[in-house]
Amino acid sequence: MHFTTLILSSSLMTIFLILVLPILGTLSPNPAGSLCIKEGVKTAVKLAFFVSLLPLFIFLNEGVEAIMTNWEWMNTLMFNINITFKFDLYSIVFIPVALYVTWSILEFTSWYMHNDPNMNRFFKYLLIFLIAMIVLVTANNMFQLFIGWEGVGIMSFLLIGWWFGRADANTAALQAVVYNRVGDIGLILAMAWMAVNLNSWEMQQLFSMATNHDLTIPLLGLVLAATGKSAQFGLHPWLPSAMEGPTPVSALLHSSTMVVAGIFLLIRLSPLMDNNPLILSTCLCLGALTTVFTATCALTQNDIKKIVAFSTSSQLGLMMVTIGLNQPHLAFLHICTHAFFKAMLFLCSGSIIHSLNDEQDIRKMGGLHQLLPFTSSCLTVGSLALTGTPFLAGFFSKDAIIEALNTSYLNAWALVLTLLATAFTAIYSLRVVFFVSMGYPRFNPISPINENNPTVMNPIKRLAWGSIFAGLLITANISPLKTPIMTMPFTLKMAALTVTIIGLLTALELASLTSQQFKIKPLSTTHHFSNMLGFYPSVIHRLAPKTNLILGQLIANQTIDQTWLEKTGPKMVASANLPLISSTSNLQQGVIKTYFLMFFFTMILTILILVV
Amino acid sequence: MNPYVLSILLMGLGLGTTVTFASSHWLLAWMGLEMNTLAILPLMAQHHHPRAVEAATKYFLIQSAAAATILFASSTNAWLSGQWDIQHITHPLPTVMITIALSLKLGLAPLHAWLPEVVQGLDLTTGLVLSTWQKLAPFALLLQISPEIPLLITSLGLISMLAGGWGGLNHTQLRKVLAYSSVAHLGWMMVVMQFSTSLTALALLMYVIMTTSAFLTFKLLKSTDMNSLAMSWAKTPSVTALAPMMLLSLGGLPPLSGFLPKWLIIQELTKQELGLVATVAALSALLSLFFYLRVCYCLTFTSSPNNLAGVAPWRLESKQISLPLATSTSLSILLLPISPAILSLTLPLF
Numbered sequence: 001m002h003f004t005t006l007i008l009s010s011s012l013m014t015i016f017l018i019l020v021l022p023i024l025g026t027l028s029p030n031p032a033g034s035l036c037i038k039e040g041v042k043t044a045v046k047l048a049f050f051v052s053l054l055p056l057f058i059f060l061n062e063g064v065e066a067i068m069t070n071w072e073w074m075n076t077l078m079f080n081i082n083i084t085f086k087f088d089l090y091s092i093v094f095i096p097v098a099l100y101v102t103w104s105i106l107e108f109t110s111w112y113m114h115n116d117p118n119m120n121r122f123f124k125y126l127l128i129f130l131i132a133m134i135v136l137v138t139a140n141n142m143f144q145l146f147i148g149w150e151g152v153g154i155m156s157f158l159l160i161g162w163w164f165g166r167a168d169a170n171t172a173a174l175q176a177v178v179y180n181r182v183g184d185i186g187l188i189l190a191m192a193w194m195a196v197n198l199n200s201w202e203m204q205q206l207f208s209m210a211t212n213h214d215l216t217i218p219l220l221g222l223v224l225a226a227t228g229k230s231a232q233f234g235l236h237p238w239l240p241s242a243m244e245g246p247t248p249v250s251a252l253l254h255s256s257t258m259v260v261a262g263i264f265l266l267i268r269l270s271p272l273m274d275n276n277p278l279i280l281s282t283c284l285c286l287g288a289l290t291t292v293f294t295a296t297c298a299l300t301q302n303d304i305k306k307i308v309a310f311s312t313s314s315q316l317g318l319m320m321v322t323i324g325l326n327q328p329h330l331a332f333l334h335i336c337t338h339a340f341f342k343a344m345l346f347l348c349s350g351s352i353i354h355s356l357n358d359e360q361d362i363r364k365m366g367g368l369h370q371l372l373p374f375t376s377s378c379l380t381v382g383s384l385a386l387t388g389t390p391f392l393a394g395f396f397s398k399d400a401i402i403e404a405l406n407t408s409y410l411n412a413w414a415l416v417l418t419l420l421a422t423a424f425t426a427i428y429s430l431r432v433v434f435f436v437s438m439g440y441p442r443f444n445p446i447s448p449i450n451e452n453n454p455t456v457m458n459p460i461k462r463l464a465w466g467s468i469f470a471g472l473l474i475t476a477n478i479s480p481l482k483t484p485i486m487t488m489p490f491t492l493k494m495a496a497l498t499v500t501i502i503g504l505l506t507a508l509e510l511a512s513l514t515s516q517q518f519k520i521k522p523l524s525t526t527h528h529f530s531n532m533l534g535f536y537p538s539v540i541h542r543l544a545p546k547t548n549l550i551l552g553q554l555i556a557n558q559t560i561d562q563t564w565l566e567k568t569g570p571k572m573v574a575s576a577n578l579p580l581i582s583s584t585s586n587l588q589q590g591v592i593k594t595y596f597l598m599f600f601f602t603m604i605l606t607i608l609i610l611v612v
Numbered sequence: 613m614n615p616y617v618l619s620i621l622l623m624g625l626g627l628g629t630t631v632t633f634a635s636s637h638w639l640l641a642w643m644g645l646e647m648n649t650l651a652i653l654p655l656m657a658q659h660h661h662p663r664a665v666e667a668a669t670k671y672f673l674i675q676s677a678a679a680a681t682i683l684f685a686s687s688t689n690a691w692l693s694g695q696w697d698i699q700h701i702t703h704p705l706p707t708v709m710i711t712i713a714l715s716l717k718l719g720l721a722p723l724h725a726w727l728p729e730v731v732q733g734l735d736l737t738t739g740l741v742l743s744t745w746q747k748l749a750p751f752a753l754l755l756q757i758s759p760e761i762p763l764l765i766t767s768l769g770l771i772s773m774l775a776g777g778w779g780g781l782n783h784t785q786l787r788k789v790l791a792y793s794s795v796a797h798l799g800w801m802m803v804v805m806q807f808s809t810s811l812t813a814l815a816l817l818m819y820v821i822m823t824t825s826a827f828l829t830f831k832l833l834k835s836t837d838m839n840s841l842a843m844s845w846a847k848t849p850s851v852t853a854l855a856p857m858m859l860l861s862l863g864g865l866p867p868l869s870g871f872l873p874k875w876l877i878i879q880e881l882t883k884q885e886l887g888l889v890a891t892v893a894a895l896s897a898l899l900s901l902f903f904y905l906r907v908c909y910c911l912t913f914t915s916s917p918n919n920l921a922g923v924a925p926w927r928l929e930s931k932q933i934s935l936p937l938a939t940s941t942s943l944s945i946l947l948l949p950i951s952p953a954i955l956s957l958t959l960p961l962f
Contacts, residue, residue, distance in 0.1 A: 577778070577899070584775055585782040588725055592673055595726045599677065602722055603712050610761055611705045 183228015230262030247350030284324025291317030396471030426503030624651035667733025772799025777899025869947030
């Protein structure tokens with residue numbers, strides 16, 4: 001009996017059970033159970049986290065991976081769909097990370113949303129989202145992955161539109177759904193191709209059978225799915241708009257877990273991409289473009305949550321670049337470390353926003369280092385981890401990625417863009433810290449600002465520990481799957497750090513300009529490009545619907561109603577027949593001459609034609 | 613009219629057609645035709661109304677021109693082939709001339725122009741005789757000679773159908789509408805003549821029945837234009853109920869008996885690989901159907917509780933014998949289920 005696999009599998013099933021129980025509790029008609037749901041949910045997630053540490057340690061100790069087939073769901077003669085769970089490196093490591101982050105966020109939510117009348121429902125939604133995410137991560141077949149995929153998409157919609165009385169929130173939720181849907185087309189394309197050509201949706205069979213096929217089409221579908229879900233360039237506007245949702249939603253979904261689902265899909269199916277240089281180059285260039293574009297947009301934003309959102313988008317682009325380098329392990333590493341510091345950045349932002357009476361504009365913050373010392377310190381730690389400060393969490397993943405990029409023989413333009421984006425990361429991070437915590441306060445002294453509530457401080461503390469140590473812990477315990485290139489010229493080795501420091505210095509210089517008037521008028525063109533997000537939403541969100549509506553009007557009104565149904569249809573019959581009718585009846589003039597003439601001419605004509 | 617004169621004229625009318633039916637010599641046939649013309653002229657002009665006299669004059673001129681052409685053509689045939697037999701016209705020239713002349717007599721397009729004017733000038737009874745009885749004798753001749761010139765026959769038929777359809781759409785006078793309807797029906801008869809003479813006879817028979825019913829209906833209702841049809845529901849509700857059926861039967865709508873000749877003709881045309889002709893024929897039937905429908909509309913859609921179209925008329929007792937109207941209306945509505953029996957009436961004819 002293999003005890004280790006048994007313990008592994010049963011602990012993971014226990015996690016599912018623990019997470020599902022509160023949901024089932026809400027289905028009971030007894031209202032008493034729903035009152036303390038926030039406690040119940042947080043406790044469930046905390047318990048699930050500790051349970052998930054058991055498989056993690058078993059895996060770290062023995063390297064055990066397991067695949068569980070639970071139930072034969074739909075089995076036909078030619079095609080099987082089962083419920084199968086894959087507990088490999090990626091899911092075993094990701095689940096504790098996700099649960100830890102979720103635990104912290106849920107504790108924070110009980111403070112952030114404590115005034116909300118529907119708080120129980122909020123917790124329920126977050127829990128359902130978490131279950132869907134875990135289903136996605138542990139899926140061993142494409143069908144189950146698709147279930148998780150759609151689940152997180154729907155929950156994202158519901159949670160972004162939480163304050164549905166606000167029109168912007170509804171628009172943002174709809175935007176999220178539409179952009180995700182476009183990506184879903186890619187996923188469904190890939191699934192259909194696999195079902196037709198490889199006759200299975202189970203990953204093991206996919207990997208073994210795919211070597212003989214040309215996989216460009218399904219891989220393009222998967223890249224499209226990742227573009228939609230992970231907000232790569234082209235389908236990226238939904239992520240900054242998703243900041244309309246409450247801060248816990250932004251922290252959980254749109255920084256740590258949901259948006260990495262697309263990257264996770266590519267990581268899971270990376271064996272398919274090994275031999276396809278086209279797809280790898282696509283990922284590389286798409287990721288590079290995303291990272292530099294969103295970092296550019298982040299430079300001039302004034303809403304603190306939007307800056308963090310663009311930062312998320314930029315890091316997602318970096319993950320895509322890593323996939324393009326054929327280094328899925330590094331991308332996964334970055335997912336895990338990024339979850340910690342990004343969630344912490346969001347929680348700090350949430351704490352700041354709530355303390356300032358829901359003020360989100362950084363131009364109206366300032367001096368919070370004196371008033372919220374712990375929060376602003378954690379903000380600084382998170383920003384440092386984000387920029388890849390040596391030996392914080394982000395350094396281990398980000399530096400490894402940039403080293404791999406520098407030593408590869410791939411697209412140099414992607415390299416340049418990525419380094420530029422790294423510099424921009426430092427710039428906007430410093431901008432946030434400068435505007436928020438340094439200087440003098442620029443807000444009205446209305447509400448009492450304090451850090452006394454442990455419900456908000458403990459999560460941030462936990463995530464701060466994670467932001468500092470997670471990178472070290474993960475890299476120390478799990479060896480990389482692909483051999484990294486260790487020797488390189490000194491400048492290449494120091495490239496990431498150099499670029500970050502250059503960015504930092506530039507940002508400091510720019511920050512010092514805020515108190516001087518260097519020029520009479522600022523340079524507005526580039527500022528407008530960056531501030532208006534490259535004009536991408538302005539153009540696409542208006543052009544596409546307008547074109548479609550005009551086309552619809554042309555088809556429905558002009559083509560069908562006016563042309564087919566009037567001019568060429570029924571009215572044409574009437575209008576074509578009227579002249580014939582009037583000429584036939586006007587032939588009668590009442591004179592005998594007409595009759596005889598017609599007789600005469602008909603006679604002559606027929607004789608000439610038929611006889612002669 | 614003086615009953616003696618009337619009986620002589622009617623006997624002359626009957627004798628003329630019978631003589632033409634029984635003849636195998638061209639001169640005898642011509643004689644029958646002339647007797648018909650001469651007998652009906654006093655009938656037309658009996659009311660001494662200027663319009664009636666004008667109609668009679670026009671009719672006389674047209675029919676005599678046609679008869680003279682027939683005489684000329686048969687003489688030409690006698691000169692070319694040496695015999696006066698009706699069924700043995702061999703040379704195309706007399707064939708063409710006789711066909712055109714008989715078309716003028718019948719009122720086939722493009723020689724139909726006189727028919728609406730003449731029928732308009734007559735009272736409904738004489739119009740009935742003109743439209744039904746006077747068509748029999750020339751048709752007998754046409755069926756016997758069976759001209760072998762497909763282009764001529766088909767084009768005469770098609771042009772008649774189309775002219776009858778388009779022409780009738782612009783009129784409100786019922787007699788003119790019925791004249792154009794007869795042009796259209798004659799077109800249907802012509803089109804199939806070269807393939808199946810029995811179908812032509814069937815079409816002629818059905819046409820006679822339906823037109824009789826139409827004329828008798830309008831005579832009962834004493835209406836000669838569509839406006840006066842509007843109050844017919846007050847005069848005779850039962851006729852108002854049945855007359856639309858009869859009119860739609862004229863239009864060739866199943867399941868009424870007017871559908872029978874049209875159906876069989878289209879079937880015959882399709883069998884003879886003349887799909888386009890069949891299609892044009894069917895589409896032109898739509899044209900005439902529209903003006904029949906318009907008459908039906910005036911009859912029925914103006915009944916109460918719609919707004920009254922006119923003052924309620926005097927409902928006087930009608931002295932008209934109802935048997936012919938009843939018989940012809942029922943025949944024109946109900947004959948479709950026994951179509952094999954009807955077809956067998958004309959099948960052994962030729």
